[in-house]
Amino acid sequence: MILGYNEFVSQTAEQIACNLGRIVGEEKVLHGSAVERVYSSDAYTVERFPPTVVALPTSTEDIAEIVRFCREHDLPFTPRGAGTGLSGGAMPALGGAVISTKKLTAILDFSIEDQWLHAQSGIANLKITKKVEPFGYHFAPDPSSQSVSTLGGNIAMNSGGPHTLKYGVTAQHILGLRYVNGNGEIITIGGPAGQQPGYDLLSLLIGSEGTLGIVTEAWVKLTKNPSAICTASTYFSTIEDASKCVGAMVRSGVMPAALEMMDHYVLAAVAAAYPIHVPKGTAAMLLIETDGEPESAKSDIDELISIAEQHNSIETALAKNQAERTLLWTARKKGVGALGRLAPTVVTHDGVIPPSRLPEMLEAVYAVVQSQNIGVANIFHAGDGNLHPIFYFDEREPGAIDRVVKAGEMVIEKCLELGGSVTGEHGIGVEKTDLLAKMYSANSLAFQARLRDVFGSPQSCNPCKVIPSGKGCLEHKVRWRGVAT
Ligand SMILES: Cc1cc2nc3c(=O)[nH]c(=O)nc-3n(C[C@H](O)[C@H](O)[C@H](O)COP(=O)(O)OP(=O)(O)OC[C@H]3O[C@@H](n4cnc5c(N)ncnc54)[C@H](O)[C@@H]3O)c2cc1C
Numbered sequence: 001m002i003l004g005y006n007e008f009v010s011q012t013a014e015q016i017a018c019n020l021g022r023i024v025g026e027e028k029v030l031h032g033s034a035v036e037r038v039y040s041s042d043a044y045t046v047e048r049f050p051p052t053v054v055a056l057p058t059s060t061e062d063i064a065e066i067v068r069f070c071r072e073h074d075l076p077f078t079p080r081g082a083g084t085g086l087s088g089g090a091m092p093a094l095g096g097a098v099i100s101t102k103k104l105t106a107i108l109d110f111s112i113e114d115q116w117l118h119a120q121s122g123i124a125n126l127k128i129t130k131k132v133e134p135f136g137y138h139f140a141p142d143p144s145s146q147s148v149s150t151l152g153g154n155i156a157m158n159s160g161g162p163h164t165l166k167y168g169v170t171a172q173h174i175l176g177l178r179y180v181n182g183n184g185e186i187i188t189i190g191g192p193a194g195q196q197p198g199y200d201l202l203s204l205l206i207g208s209e210g211t212l213g214i215v216t217e218a219w220v221k222l223t224k225n226p227s228a229i230c231t232a233s234t235y236f237s238t239i240e241d242a243s244k245c246v247g248a249m250v251r252s253g254v255m256p257a258a259l260e261m262m263d264h265y266v267l268a269a270v271a272a273a274y275p276i277h278v279p280k281g282t283a284a285m286l287l288i289e290t291d292g293e294p295e296s297a298k299s300d301i302d303e304l305i306s307i308a309e310q311h312n313s314i315e316t317a318l319a320k321n322q323a324e325r326t327l328l329w330t331a332r333k334k335g336v337g338a339l340g341r342l343a344p345t346v347v348t349h350d351g352v353i354p355p356s357r358l359p360e361m362l363e364a365v366y367a368v369v370q371s372q373n374i375g376v377a378n379i380f381h382a383g384d385g386n387l388h389p390i391f392y393f394d395e396r397e398p399g400a401i402d403r404v405v406k407a408g409e410m411v412i413e414k415c416l417e418l419g420g421s422v423t424g425e426h427g428i429g430v431e432k433t434d435l436l437a438k439m440y441s442a443n444s445l446a447f448q449a450r451l452r453d454v455f456g457s458p459q460s461c462n463p464c465k466v467i468p469s470g471k472g473c474l475e476h477k478v479r480w481r482g483v484a485t
Pocket of ligand 1: 042043078079080081082083084085086088089090101121122142143144145148149150151152153154155156157158159160161162209210211213214215216336337425426462
């Protein structure tokens, strides 16, 4: 039994579970060593802390009750969707209650005529598209985790994905939210018709990483499927040619629906597991997709392929049907998972640079990992300069985690030097709180930190995330990092 932050609570985990269970139903509250282990981190596994209890509410009202209970008992609480976050956002940094949306998966209503869908926040992203696919529509934000990551998690992180290059990130597809603020009040903002008059609170809540309360329902915009899609993979014998080609494609004025890059480390890991074709001598592959009316989609992809040829591509494959298209996407879709073949632990980093700076950025990434003696594979949304160096290593090796953290900082410093940002889409979480100070002045950070007060959100609501100023965060920082137990 571990209590999260002893100054916050005076009850044992059993007592908390029992008291909370009395309010929302005992079957909705979990605790114990297995629960502590499973919920101690998200997909950023180098920093961990166990929750005291995990709540599995089934309604907005349940969540409001749980939040009020936490406030009353000075218990920190952390919202959690599917736990696929890559910056430690769903880690219960000071222990306390993890409030999971796992059971909030219902589609409440939808209108094809007016192009919206209303769902609970724990629904997996892809389930929304599956629901409206028969009508020729989809939900455009498509993080590569979309088969499991939740609508609430996508909203909290303002997630992107391969097709957000053309269609925009999650914020561009949310019409309204129902949410429970950090005081346990239920608030509705926007709705099927979108943002209502007054302050644009939707913009502030989207991307707030669960620090301003818990989203319980959302109205999302539905996007009509394009009439035609063209997909091609084009291969290069040097990273430099491939990355220069990305800048040229972006400058060409043709807007690809997706423009993704994978280096030979990713391709080798995927090829070991799936029947993908990788030409001999490939250093990098670009996956290009265009869409729209059949003629424009075809002429756009032809133009992009001709740009690739001007940048010395060694081979190009243009999908002739859906099966071939799926196969070309395999390297992208299975890339992160396949990296498990290279080492026991992977940490996916994330930063942004202007696409024209890709060649020097990638050169820097390979130099950084060499200096820190770890491995790296690159698979990322190249078209919007959204970089994902994936460090692979053995966390049981003494000092490995510190070297990985150092490498991440070095990469981000280079992103900033090249005019980029500390994160493209994976957020700040606990991973990048220190790095934010390299981007913003102290005044600017203090101003942003005051948002919690505006939304009635105490420091105990997802503590120590984004801009930590709460009690206990600094003291705990050192305890989060280390070998997974
Ligand atoms: C293989 C893989 C591929 C990925 N690809 C992409 C990608 O292409 N693009 C991208 O942007 N990200 C990507 N991610 C990162 C991650 O999937 C996204 O950040 C996703 O939106 C997280 O959703 P989740 O449900 O797993 O949220 P969690 O990890 O559970 O939580 C993420 C954050 O949101 C908060 N939160 C969760 N639910 C709520 C809620 N209902 N209300 C308020 N706050 C909440 C949590 O407190 C936490 O701070 C990827 C991750 C993996 C593992």
